[in-house]
Amino acid sequence: MSLFGNFEIGKKALSAAQMGQSTTGHNIANVDTEGFSRQDLTQVASRPMSDGKGTGVDIQSVRRIQDGFTKQKVVDEQTNVGSWETKEKILTEAEVIYTDLEGTRLRGSMDEFWGAWSSVATEPESGTHRKTLLTKGEKLAEDFRSFHKRLNDFNDTLNGRIQAEMLDINQITREIAILNKQVEQLENKGLPANDARDQREVLLQRLSGKIELRWFEGPRGTLEVQLPNGQHLVHGRKAYELIPYLVAEEKGNIRLGLINPPGIKTDVTDVVKTGSIKEMINQRDNSIQQYQEDLDLLVRELAFRVNQLHTSGTGINGVNTDVTGAYGFDEEARMNPLPYLESGNFEIKILDDKEEIEEVITVNVIAGVDNIDSIVEKINKAADGYITTEEGQEVLKDINKLKAMVNDDGSVSINSGMGKRFIFGKDESNVMAALGINCFFHFNLGAGDVRVSQELVEDEMKIVAGTDLIPGDNSIALQIADLQLQSTMNDETISFDEFYNSQITDIGLRVQDAQRGLKAHTQMLDQYEALRDSVSSVNLDEEMTKMVKYQRAYESSAKFMGTVDQMTQTLVNM
Secondary structure (H helix, E strand, C coil): CCHHHHHHHHHHHHHHHHHHHHHHHHHHHCCCCCCCCCEEEEEEECCCCCCCCCCCEEEEEEEECCCHHHHHHHHHHHHHHHHHHHHHHHHHHHHHHHHCCCCCHHHHHHHHHHHHHHHHHHCCCCHHHHHHHHHHHHHHHHHHHHHHHHHHHHHHHHHHHHHHHHHHHHHHHHHHHHHHHHHHHHHHCCCCCHHHHHHHHHHHHHHHHHCCCEEEECCCCCEEEECCCCCEEEECCEECCEEEECCHHHCCCCEEEEECCCCCEEECCCCCCCCHHHHHHHHHHHHHHHHHHHHHHHHHHHHHHHHHHHCCCEECCCCECEEECCCCCCHHHHHCCCCCCCCEEEEEEEECCCCCEEEEEEEEECCCCCCHHHHHHHHHHHCCCEEECCCCCEEECCCCCCEEEECCCCCEEEECCCCCEEEEEEECCCHHHHHCCCCCEECCCCCCCCEECHHHHHCHHHCEEECCCCCCCCHHHHHHHHHHHCCCECCCCECHHHHHHHHHHHHHHHHHHHHHHHHHHHHHHHHHHHHHHHHHCCCHHHHHHHHHHHHHHHHHHHHHHHHHHHHHHHHHHC
8 A cells, every 4th residue: 555545544434433422422411311222333344455465444324223132122111001901090099089189978978868867757747957968968869979970070171181192192203203214214324224224113112101103114214103903003114103092882971093005094993902092991991980880789779669659558648639750751661661660469558537547549550561651541440530421431530539640751640530639659679769750769771860759849748757647757867877788789689888898999900900000111111211321321431431531532542644745745755
């Protein structure tokens, strides 16, 4: 090699040392940057001359230091952490709804309600105790409705969070697509795209916490992101959006939709198994829905059991000339057997002028057979309300001592005529409770609309404490008060209190399980991140050593260039 060729060797050495120093400085500057992978200068000996003599050094690349295995593990474990974190958060919020910030308000209202019935049983004719019972009954109904509303509001909140999570996922996938474009453009020009790749992997880890995915690097350096079934979220420079997907059966609950490349919307809810957004859907459709169903079950059973006893007695002002059921039934419901019935009899008692029982009308009911119309017909027949025409047809009389009819809204009315009045007696069939007649509570669906009978609110002396207008009779009040401790729920194996307590216990155990799961997976994620960082993160001590090394290399290269320059000057001056 000629003397002048040594200048080229020195120039390459200076460039390599300068590039190494610049790379080291870049590492040090990003020591605290999230997701930054330290970079290292790769140098190779230049291609030798034909005679085998060396020509210096070439800079091959500035490469990212990383471990593909731990990177994959971090992304996968982030999905599990996202699921458990969301589960723990939602269940903790639900636990607050169940226990209240003030304690167990609903449980307290139930205790006060049963206690008020016990007070009425001690003095069945006391107007004060009856007013207190009404207050406690209305408070319990209000708390049930409030509890139902809080669960419904929480369900709506989860729908809002799911939609917000979709928007966040879409923003991340758009950013990944933009970075794919940067990586592709830079690397097509032979330039490193290390920082863009780091940013892309930070976004990938964030995305994996939100939704289960598959990912791989395409042949052109793009990050391809897919759902587990292979549908793309990011394909090259294109991102595909998640959208709210609604179906009628879900009653407004949001499912996951994806816009496919042809622009077709598909439901991918069941494709995704883990991630924070799927856990929100799981908790909404399982835990929260189950709590709503359990609350409705508790309310329906409690109200029905109270009504079942209440309908078999008579209040102090319980003498009737006409009553109308609280529930209306449409045409289809009128044709079907009336729900909640048991085969047996119910009684309506006709009174004389002295309010003494003159006649007992007994109606037999067959469960699973009788509907609204057949029950009305049976009441009228039992009350001798039909006459036979000359043509042999049975026709309802215009005036009867007792007459039942179906109103335009599908409710049932019972009226007395001929100057008669009536009270209700024993009901083995649950007909009166099913029709909403002589009930304490009224409800259509459950916790969302339960209320105390308006008739009782207007006149507390109509509250049933005993039977047959017997002064001082407290038999019904005692039976209702005893419901608190009776096994009435879960196939009559536990009481109302035990059922409610079991719900609180269940949600507490679920919260503990979620906390343990979150702790275990967070620790595992921390271990994988520590392994990844042991390879990829910046070590300041190592970088300082490299900085000194490149400084010495630069100084030596400069001295080499100076020496060659002196030799050249000597040669020129000869």
